[in-house]
Amino acid sequence: MASDLKEAGGLTRLFVTAALEPGATVALDEGQAHYLRHVLRAKAGDRVLVFNGRDGEWQAQIAAAGKRGISLEVRTQTLPQTGCPDLWLVFAPVKKTPSDYLTQKATELGVAKLQPVFTHRTIVTRINQERLLANAVEAAEQSGRLTIPEVGEAIGLDKLLAAWPRERAIFFCDEGGDAVSLADAARKMDMGPVAILTGPEGGFDPAERESLRALPFVTPVSLGPRILRADTAALAALAIWQSVKGDWR
Numbered sequence: 352m353a354s355d356l357k358e359a360g361g362l363t364r365l366f367v368t369a370a371l372e373p374g375a376t377v378a379l380d381e382g383q384a385h386y387l388r389h390v391l392r393a394k395a396g397d398r399v400l401v402f403n404g405r406d407g408e409w410q411a412q413i414a415a416a417g418k419r420g421i422s423l424e425v426r427t428q429t430l431p432q433t434g435c436p437d438l439w440l441v442f443a444p445v446k447k448t449p450s451d452y453l454t455q456k457a458t459e460l461g462v463a464k465l466q467p468v469f470t471h472r473t474i475v476t477r478i479n480q481e482r483l484l485a486n487a488v489e490a491a492e493q494s495g496r497l498t499i500p501e502v503g504e505a506i507g508l509d510k511l512l513a514a515w516p517r518e519r520a521i522f523f524c525d526e527g528g529d530a531v532s533l534a535d536a537a538r539k540m541d542m543g544p545v546a547i548l549t550g551p552e553g554g555f556d557p558a559e560r561e562s563l564r565a566l567p568f569v570t571p572v573s574l575g576p577r578i579l580r581a582d583t584a585a586l587a588a589l590a591i592w593q594s595v596k597g598d599w600r
Contacts, residue, residue, distance in 0.1 A: 363391065364400040364408070364492045366499060371406040375425040376414065384421040387413075393421065400429060404498045407432040433497055436597040437544045439464040439519070442585050443551035444475040444505065449582040454483045458490035458500055460589040461598060466546075467505035472553035478505040508559060512566065519544040521569045524588055526554045526578075530571040533588055537595040540570075547592060549585040 387393035408430035
C-alpha cells in the first residue's frame with residue numbers, strides 16, 4: 352500500500368530537472384536518494400511531491416528503491432505552474448553563514464534572482480555559487496515554491512552597473528542622506544522589472560553612493576530609522592517590496 356513521505360512541513364518535496372507528466376519516470380540524484388533511503392526510510396510505493404520550475408508540482412510514487420538508486424513514477428499534478436514577481440536582490444556578500452541564511456530566506460520571500468556583488472567595503476572575497484544555489488533549492492523545496500531563483504556569478508559593482516539592463520530599476524538601500532522610504536517609492540513606481548541593492552557590513556563608501564545616485568535608473572531608498580545588519584536589511588527590503596508591489600498584496 353502506498354504511503355506519504357512527510358517532513359515537519361508536510362509531504363516531502365523534491366526539485367528535479369526532468370520533464371514532468373503522467374507516467375514519466377524520474378531518476379533521483381545521489382543526494383536525494385540517500386536522503387530518502389537513509390533519513391526518511393523510503394520504500395517502493397511511498398509518495399512524494401516533485402517540481403522542476405516549468406511543469407508545476409506533481410505527486411509521484413517511488414517505483415524502485417535499491418542500492419543503485421531511487422526512481423519515481425509521476426502520477427498526478429497537484430499544482431499548476433506559477434511564477435514569482437520579477438524581483439532581483441543584488442547584495443554584497445556577508446560571511447558564510449549569513450550568506451547561506453540570506454539565500455534561503457530570500458528564496459522563501461520570492462526573489463527571482465540573487466546577484467552577489469563586490470563593493471569597496473565587502474569583506475568576503477570569494478563566493479561559492481554552487482553552495483548558494485543548493486541553499487536556494489532546499490528553501491524552495493521546503494517553502495512550497497514552484498521555481499528556483501537564478502543565482503548569478505559574483506561580480507564587482509562597477510562592472511555590474513556598466514552592463515546593467517536599463518529597463519530594470521534599482522532601489523538602492525542608502526544608509527544616509529535624504530532617501531525616501533522604500534514603501535513610498537514602490538507605491539509611486541509603475542509595475543516593471545526591479546532590483547533591490549543592499550551593501551556590506553560597512554555600508555557603501557561615499558564614492559559608490561555618489562555614483563549610484565547619479566544613475567537615472569537608480570532610486571535611493573531608506574529602510575527606516577534603525578541601523579540594520581546587512582542580511583537583515585536585504586530581507587526587510589524584500590518583505591517591504593512584496594507587501595506593497597509584489598505577490599503579498
